[in-house]
Amino acid sequence: MTTSYDLLKAEIAARCPSLSPRLRQVAEFALTHPDDMALETIAVIAERAKVPPSSLIRFANAFGFDGFSAMQRVFRRQLVERSSDYAARIRALRQSDAAASPASLLDRLVEAGIRSLDQLRHSTRPEQLERAAALLARAEVIHVVGQRRAFAVASYLSYAFGQLGPRTHLLDGIGGTTLQQANFIGERDVLVVISFAPYAPETLAVAHRAGERGVPIVVLTDGPLSPLLPLAEVAFELQDAELQGFRSLSTTMCLALALVVQLGQKLGEDGKGRRSSRPARRARVEARRAETEAPEPADAAG
Amino acid sequence: MTTSYDLLKAEIAARCPSLSPRLRQVAEFALTHPDDMALETIAVIAERAKVPPSSLIRFANAFGFDGFSAMQRVFRRQLVERSSDYAARIRALRQSDAAASPASLLDRLVEAGIRSLDQLRHSTRPEQLERAAALLARAEVIHVVGQRRAFAVASYLSYAFGQLGPRTHLLDGIGGTTLQQANFIGERDVLVVISFAPYAPETLAVAHRAGERGVPIVVLTDGPLSPLLPLAEVAFELQDAELQGFRSLSTTMCLALALVVQLGQKLGEDGKGRRSSRPARRARVEARRAETEAPEPADAAG
DNA sequence: AAAAAAGTGAAAAAAATGTTCCATTCAACC
DNA sequence: GGTTGAATGGAACATTTTTTTCACTTTTTT
Numbered sequence: 281m282t283t284s285y286d287l288l289k290a291e292i293a294a295r296c297p298s299l300s301p302r303l304r305q306v307a308e309f310a311l312t313h314p315d316d317m318a319l320e321t322i323a324v325i326a327e328r329a330k331v332p333p334s335s336l337i338r339f340a341n342a343f344g345f346d347g348f349s350a351m352q353r354v355f356r357r358q359l360v361e362r363s364s365d366y367a368a369r370i371r372a373l374r375q376s377d378a379a380a381s382p383a384s385l386l387d388r389l390v391e392a393g394i395r396s397l398d399q400l401r402h403s404t405r406p407e408q409l410e411r412a413a414a415l416l417a418r419a420e421v422i423h424v425v426g427q428r429r430a431f432a433v434a435s436y437l438s439y440a441f442g443q444l445g446p447r448t449h450l451l452d453g454i455g456g457t458t459l460q461q462a463n464f465i466g467e468r469d470v471l472v473v474i475s476f477a478p479y480a481p482e483t484l485a486v487a488h489r490a491g492e493r494g495v496p497i498v499v500l501t502d503g504p505l506s507p508l509l510p511l512a513e514v515a516f517e518l519q520d521a522e523l524q525g526f527r528s529l530s531t532t533m534c535l536a537l538a539l540v541v542q543l544g545q546k547l548g549e550d551g552k553g554r555r556s557s558r559p560a561r562r563a564r565v566e567a568r569r570a571e572t573e574a575p576e577p578a579d580a581a582g
Numbered sequence: 583m584t585t586s587y588d589l590l591k592a593e594i595a596a597r598c599p600s601l602s603p604r605l606r607q608v609a610e611f612a613l614t615h616p617d618d619m620a621l622e623t624i625a626v627i628a629e630r631a632k633v634p635p636s637s638l639i640r641f642a643n644a645f646g647f648d649g650f651s652a653m654q655r656v657f658r659r660q661l662v663e664r665s666s667d668y669a670a671r672i673r674a675l676r677q678s679d680a681a682a683s684p685a686s687l688l689d690r691l692v693e694a695g696i697r698s699l700d701q702l703r704h705s706t707r708p709e710q711l712e713r714a715a716a717l718l719a720r721a722e723v724i725h726v727v728g729q730r731r732a733f734a735v736a737s738y739l740s741y742a743f744g745q746l747g748p749r750t751h752l753l754d755g756i757g758g759t760t761l762q763q764a765n766f767i768g769e770r771d772v773l774v775v776i777s778f779a780p781y782a783p784e785t786l787a788v789a790h791r792a793g794e795r796g797v798p799i800v801v802l803t804d805g806p807l808s809p810l811l812p813l814a815e816v817a818f819e820l821q822d823a824e825l826q827g828f829r830s831l832s833t834t835m836c837l838a839l840a841l842v843v844q845l846g847q848k849l850g851e852d853g854k855g856r857r858s859s860r861p862a863r864r865a866r867v868e869a870r871r872a873e874t875e876a877p878e879p880a881d882a883a884g
Numbered sequence: 885a886a887a888a889a890a891g892t893g894a895a896a897a898a899a900a901t902g903t904t905c906c907a908t909t910c911a912a913c914c
Numbered sequence: 915g916g917t918t919g920a921a922t923g924g925a926a927c928a929t930t931t932t933t934t935t936c937a938c939t940t941t942t943t944t
Contacts, residue, residue, distance in 0.1 A: 356621050363661060389836055393699050398696075404688055432735065454756065529835045533832040534823075538691050
């Protein structure tokens with residue numbers, strides 16, 4: 281019988297390809313959500329992994345356990361050991377000269393990233409997200425523009441919006457046709473602009489053209505000096521971690537996800553009443569919400 | 583009502599002297615065996631603490647919980663969270679704002695992001711970054727491929743690498759020509775692959791083709807099941823924060839920046855002695871370093 | 885193409901766990 | 915010393931959770 285967590289994990293990974301579809305689904309969930317496996321009940325895990333409860337028992341049996349609980353013990357033990365490891369390490373770290381350890385590059389970046397995230401949280405008000413999501417939810421088409429560094433954010437946003445259902449258009453500037461692409465922006469659309477100093481001229485031009493036509497603009501930019509602020513219906517000011525001239529985007533990505541999730545919720549709410557033009561995708565969003573909203577009360581009670 | 587573990591712990595300690603003998607016994611056990619309290623059943627805890635099961639329920643009620651299970655949730659949550667160095671920070675984050683407001687969407691995302699970043703730090707070793715940077719520094723051309731969600735990361739990396747100087751090629755798949763683009767990968771080049779489940783087939787195909795030709799591959803992917811791991815010269819396993827089915831990329835972006843900065847340092851070192859083929863860009867990079875290294879301590883102090 | 889095997893999901897059955905209740909004990913107070 | 919009130923332990927009860935079963939579907943084999 282498999283005893284330690286690491287062995288089990290390795291065996292799951294190894295046998296995963298040869299498992300039946302449902303069991304593989306369980307295997308993937310187990311490897312990616314070990315905390316859930318350790319703490320939740322079969323019913324909850326089954327719901328989160330989107331499998332019937334019986335599959336979890338079958339999974340445990342397939343790996344030589346008497347029942348699910350027996351396997352869960354391995355996960356639980358790991359949880360305890362892991363956290364005592366951390367506790368021990370922190371104690372050791374405190375005792376040794378803290379200054380001596382030459383914080384690695386990644387340490388510094390993580391540290392900076394955390395600080396940026398915290399700042400994001402303080403400088404962004406829920407109403408802003410709410411308003412932006414409301415705008416986006418009403419849009420006929422969502423256009424997204426961003427260049428250079430901001431292009432990464434733009435492409436993520438357009439991908440994620442597309443997943444949610446709304447028609448989405450990424451002004452990617454292929455062939456230098458950004459401004460021509462901007463002509464497709466209708467008056468009932470919304471434009472999302474991402475731009476940081478030094479602001480790409482083409483991005484600014486797109487924003488101006490849209491602004492003149494009265495198209496609502498949601499802006500992700502970097503500080504009170506941004507030329508985009510006056511054009512914005514809703515603006516988010518971001519301060520990304522910087523190291524040696526490069527900015528990380530990790531905060532911006534976090535906000536981007538917040539926008540996406542908020543829009544998803546908005547669409548879910550509004551979609552309940554009337555028929556969506558893309559029922560399949562809407563349904564998927566609502567399924568997701570149902571799935572994540574259920575465990576929340578338990579969470580809040582605790 | 584007491585919500586967080588630290589508050590609960592403090593209250594137990596404070597009220598301990600005024601409790602009845604049996605309840606005090608429970609209190610002492612709870613403070614000294616939080617792991618048992620988190621994981622065991624009432625029956626087991628009762629036996630270990632040498633009290634009858636009902637005393638445990640009375641204890642929970644005495645501290646304002648609906649039942650023992652409600653209190654146990656606090657212990658369980660702590661078990662998961664304490665394994666993070668940033669546990670304290672996250673807790674502070676929770677308490678700072680009126681606990682009354684039901685943690686906003688952004689709060690939750692920021693918290694999840696912080697936890698992911700912390701995990702990134704623990705699961706990534708400096709040598710990995712070092713090796714990846716060494717590979718990239720030697721590359722004649724750096725090719726970057728990633729699709730869907732990962733495309734955002736790929737475009738950021740190719741942009742940032744390009745800024746540093748090396749010739750960089752983003753396999754963007756315009757016109758569905760990804761595989762043809764892959765043919766340009768030379769044997770002295772390096773391929774950076776970013777892909778998460780469900781792994782885009784084209785990305786995998788590119789990686790395989792490059793692997794067959796012996797091109798070194800740097801992989802950013804998501805866990806032990808990734809089909810990219812066997813192909814990788816260096817692999818980074820990432821666990822991005824997830825909310826309602828969307829992943830944030832903010833951790834991935836942080837690692838991406840780490841790669842970029844590490845490569846920048848590497849190029850700076852190597853470039854000092856011999857004449858670079860692109861003096862202009864090298865100079866720019868070094869200028870940036872000089873410029874940003876001064877204000878950094880201020881940054882670290884805040 | 886039919887039969888067998890394996891996989892799957894819902895729901896019933898079994899087990900365990902948590903909770904309540906009440907008789908008993910202990911200690912303080914009249 | 916008896917009475918009152920809180921505290922206690924254990925057993926009955928209710929609930930949750932796990933496991934098993936079985937009808938059904940899909941896949942593989944003959």
